[in-house]
Amino acid sequence: MPINLNPISDTAVAVQMEGICKSFGPVKALDSVSLTVEPGEIRALVGENGAGKTTLMTVLYGMLRPDRGQLRIAGREVGRDWSPKRAMSAGIGMIHQHFSLVPNHTVLENVLMPQLRWTRLRPEWARHRKTVQGLSEQYGFALPLDGQVGAISVGQQQQVEILKMLYQGASFLIMDEPTAVLTPQQTDALLALLGRLRAQGHTVVLITHKLAEAFAAADNITVLRRGKLITTVPCEHTTPQAVAGAMVERDWSGDVDLRLPERETSWRLEVKDLVVGEDHRQLEVDGVSLAIGPREIVGVAGVAGNGQTELAEALVGLRIARAGTVVLAGQDLSAWSIARRLQSGLRYIPENRHLNGMVADLTLAENLILDRSESPPFSARGVLNRRAMGRAAAETIADYDVRTPSPDVPMSHLSGGNQQRVVVARALASRPRVVIACQPTRGLDISATAYIRKRLVQCASEGAAILLFSSEIEELIQLCHRMLVMYRGRVVGELDASNFDTAIIGLMMSGQVAS
Amino acid sequence: MELDWWLDFLLAVLRAATPLLFCALGVLACERAGILNIGVEGSMLAGALAAVLGAVFTGNPWLGVAAAILTGLLAGLVLAGMTVYLPADQIATGIAFNLVSIGVTSFIYRLLVEGGVRLMAPSLNWGQAGGWLEPLTARLAIIPPLTLLALILVIGVQVLLFSTGPGLLWRSVGESARAAHAAGLSVLRVRSLALLGGSVLGALGGAALTLGWVPTFVDNMTMGRGFIGLAAVYFGRWRPDLMFFACLLFGAGEALAFRAQAMGAGLNPYYYLMLPYVLTLAAVAIVGMAMGPRDAGKPFLRG
Numbered sequence: 148m149p150i151n152l153n154p155i156s157d158t159a160v161a162v163q164m165e166g167i168c169k170s171f172g173p174v175k176a177l178d179s180v181s182l183t184v185e186p187g188e189i190r191a192l193v194g195e196n197g198a199g200k201t202t203l204m205t206v207l208y209g210m211l212r213p214d215r216g217q218l219r220i221a222g223r224e225v226g227r228d229w230s231p232k233r234a235m236s237a238g239i240g241m242i243h244q245h246f247s248l249v250p251n252h253t254v255l256e257n258v259l260m261p262q263l264r265w266t267r268l269r270p271e272w273a274r275h276r277k278t279v280q281g282l283s284e285q286y287g288f289a290l291p292l293d294g295q296v297g298a299i300s301v302g303q304q305q306q307v308e309i310l311k312m313l314y315q316g317a318s319f320l321i322m323d324e325p326t327a328v329l330t331p332q333q334t335d336a337l338l339a340l341l342g343r344l345r346a347q348g349h350t351v352v353l354i355t356h357k358l359a360e361a362f363a364a365a366d367n368i369t370v371l372r373r374g375k376l377i378t379t380v381p382c383e384h385t386t387p388q389a390v391a392g393a394m395v396e397r398d399w400s401g402d403v404d405l406r407l408p409e410r411e412t413s414w415r416l417e418v419k420d421l422v423v424g425e426d427h428r429q430l431e432v433d434g435v436s437l438a439i440g441p442r443e444i445v446g447v448a449g450v451a452g453n454g455q456t457e458l459a460e461a462l463v464g465l466r467i468a469r470a471g472t473v474v475l476a477g478q479d480l481s482a483w484s485i486a487r488r489l490q491s492g493l494r495y496i497p498e499n500r501h502l503n504g505m506v507a508d509l510t511l512a513e514n515l516i517l518d519r520s521e522s523p524p525f526s527a528r529g530v531l532n533r534r535a536m537g538r539a540a541a542e543t544i545a546d547y548d549v550r551t552p553s554p555d556v557p558m559s560h561l562s563g564g565n566q567q568r569v570v571v572a573r574a575l576a577s578r579p580r581v582v583i584a585c586q587p588t589r590g591l592d593i594s595a596t597a598y599i600r601k602r603l604v605q606c607a608s609e610g611a612a613i614l615l616f617s618s619e620i621e622e623l624i625q626l627c628h629r630m631l632v633m634y635r636g637r638v639v640g641e642l643d644a645s646n647f648d649t650a651i652i653g654l655m656m657s658g659q660v661a662s
Numbered sequence: 663m664e665l666d667w668w669l670d671f672l673l674a675v676l677r678a679a680t681p682l683l684f685c686a687l688g689v690l691a692c693e694r695a696g697i698l699n700i701g702v703e704g705s706m707l708a709g710a711l712a713a714v715l716g717a718v719f720t721g722n723p724w725l726g727v728a729a730a731i732l733t734g735l736l737a738g739l740v741l742a743g744m745t746v747y748l749p750a751d752q753i754a755t756g757i758a759f760n761l762v763s764i765g766v767t768s769f770i771y772r773l774l775v776e777g778g779v780r781l782m783a784p785s786l787n788w789g790q791a792g793g794w795l796e797p798l799t800a801r802l803a804i805i806p807p808l809t810l811l812a813l814i815l816v817i818g819v820q821v822l823l824f825s826t827g828p829g830l831l832w833r834s835v836g837e838s839a840r841a842a843h844a845a846g847l848s849v850l851r852v853r854s855l856a857l858l859g860g861s862v863l864g865a866l867g868g869a870a871l872t873l874g875w876v877p878t879f880v881d882n883m884t885m886g887r888g889f890i891g892l893a894a895v896y897f898g899r900w901r902p903d904l905m906f907f908a909c910l911l912f913g914a915g916e917a918l919a920f921r922a923q924a925m926g927a928g929l930n931p932y933y934y935l936m937l938p939y940v941l942t943l944a945a946v947a948i949v950g951m952a953m954g955p956r957d958a959g960k961p962f963l964r965g
Binding site (some may be wrong): 231232235243245247248249250251252256257259260261263264265267268269270 | 826827828830831833834837838840841842843844845846955956
């Protein structure tokens with residue numbers, strides 16, 4: 148296969164999708180969607196979780212066969228045998244949210260792999276290397292071609308994916324939530340790269356639910372909602388507010404009505420000189436002290452990796468603290484098991500629900516009572532009470548607006564936002580005394596985020612003490628009475644709601660200012 | 663000890679290592695494509711019987727090898743159908759397959775053997791290979807044919823896996839089926855072919871056992887050699903070159919067990935028979951945690 152070093156505009160394809168329908172069981176994922184993308188544009192595909200953005204693009208990429216509808220590439224209708232392979236040879240490449248990379252292979256091997264043929268025993272490694280090197284430099288990537296992909300940063304892995312697509316001659320790139328895994332700096336770099344790709348004549352479809360990114364990078368925005376295409380508008384003719392309004396059905400006003408409860412003066416949770424970490428290494432949590440009262444939300448800000456995760460895990464008992472005490476309503480729980488901490492009213496919303504927030508193969512109803520499965524009403528003498536579980540599940544589904552065909556489907560069948568609603572519902576059920584909430588709205592769409600924030604505030608006003616770890620400063624400013632800033636395992640600053648200031652918080656997060 | 667003794671011992675080690683090499687290669691080929699070939703033990707046993715029957719009934723041990731290869735293909739088809747296409751659990755399927763092949767081989771052997779007379783297979787050597795090979799085979803006579811084949815295959819697979827384009831594709835399927843699929847490879851086809859090849863290699867291991875060493879069939883005669891081959895792959899960190907030395911080590915254990923027994927060192931003979939297995943266990947324990955191909959054992963579902 149000839150390799151095109153500069154796959155410039157003459158190969159760019161126009162894509163037309165007409166009347167695409169796709170159902171998964173009773174759920175209509177796509178309902179007669181028609182979409183046209185012109186060569187050389189950056190199109191943002193926005194919508195809430197489960198709106199059908201990804202489904203629509205996997206149909207275009209040939210990974211899913213639509214129930215109905217037509218697909219025209221460069222004016223010609225594609226046949227029944229449309230597949231990723233064919234899409235790729237037509238110049239369409241898709242970069243999934245979870246990368247399709249081989250972590251144990253080198254960057255070069257990953258980029259080359261799709262070009263190799265079983266019949267070609269000795270590929271021209273040297274020529275390939277030169278071409279890949281050239282292409283990598285052309286787009287300003289600084290990739291170690293012989294480094295293992297598993298050892299480079301997520302941002303660089305994404306560059307490897309892009310490089311792989313370009314090397315295959317893709318001129319139409321589909322990116323599914325590319326910024327979900329990136330830091331703000333990496334995000335800016337990616338958005339700038341999209342501009343360079345367009346300048347080279349490439350077409351990009353950017354699937355996202357972050358409107359700021361869509362507006363920063365795209366020429367046109369297409370809004371999907373519940374499997375239907377709502378509208379396509381040029382960026383310059385619309386506003387984020389208008390697009391947000393099109394994304395959600397209910398009338399949506401920018402802010403949720405969050406009236407913080409009046410906080411009490413006693414302490415519910417007191418942490419003194421907590422230390423987590425191993426000898427001979429930088430301590431992960433280096434002598435943290437903090438206190439939270441009932442009806443209070445205290446935020447913890449900080450750049451990821453400065454000890455927030457470890458602090459949260461030490462509080463719920465997932466990590467053993469080396470020193471320090473944790474006192475809940477007068478009782479020292481430092482030596483308690485996780486189960487005992489749960490029994491005393493401590494609840495946890497983990498930052499990664501897939502890792503330790505849910506059991507994907509268990510049903511929604513089962514996941515909902517995981518932490519209470521041994522206590523009434525969900526079990527009596529060791530036997531589960533399915534009826535009580537069903538009732539609780541039905542209540543939660545109605546209460547938290549969880550979109551699911553039934554409470555008895557496996558969690559893995561729900562969309563990310565709905566899974567998170569269940570995880571949050573479990574933590575906030577049964578009147579918790581202390582909630583350790585880690586990144587509770589990460590990766591969620593506007594309405595799910597707003598809903599979960601509202602619930603947290605409600606939970607606090609019912610008497611809980613909430614410690615909220617979040618990487619979104621806006622969220623902390625909106626929800627918290629006080630904010631702590633962590634840097635290198637220490638609390639370097641504490642601010643009261645009256646003097647929250649993003650600039651100062653930012654400086655504290657980088658360790659430059661102490662309060 | 664004399665030089666002769668050492669030469670003799672070395673040949674005995676090679677002879678004992680040959681079946682292990684085939685089995686280990688059969689496991690490695692599959693694991694590199696993402697399949698745990700637990701059924702290698704069963705393929706080996708089936709191959710051992712097929713080789714004996716083929717050799718006895720045609721009178722030509724080379725046709726015994728051909729029979730083993732055919733049996734291996736059949737085993738591979740069954741395993742591929744179950745673990746790649748259904749896909750059933752690879753470990754459970756492998757174990758069930760091994761148990762079935764113990765029963766089936768014993769049954770077939772009893773059907774064909776009348777009056778308890780053992781079938782003695784002629785052993786495979788260069789002599790029967792045909793006169794036109796004479797100039798070559800005369801030099802090679804000291805290395806048995808199947809041992810030579812195993813050595814060539816070890817080198818061939820090593821080169822193929824790590825220095826060629828298809829080798830990279832092959833390893834990619836084992837490391838990340840998703841990435842391979844996204845690159846347009848047919849994961850299912852690659853895995854089936856690997857399983858076919860792996861089962862043929864296992865069956866050849868059985869043929870090497872009966873045609874190159876013990877010239878008859880006994881119930882469950884492989885006695886876990888397929889699993890020792892599996893251990894050799896782990897011990898050799900999924901690389902044919904290291905795996906080769908692991909097989910030699912385990913082969914030496916077996917050869918030593920026979921030797922020590924013959925010399926009558928005074929211990930209960932069962933201690934010697936235990937030696938290769940204890941050695942295997944110790945080796946695997948020494949290696950500790952080893953990371954194989956990431957997607958080995960995970961079924962691939964399209965879509």
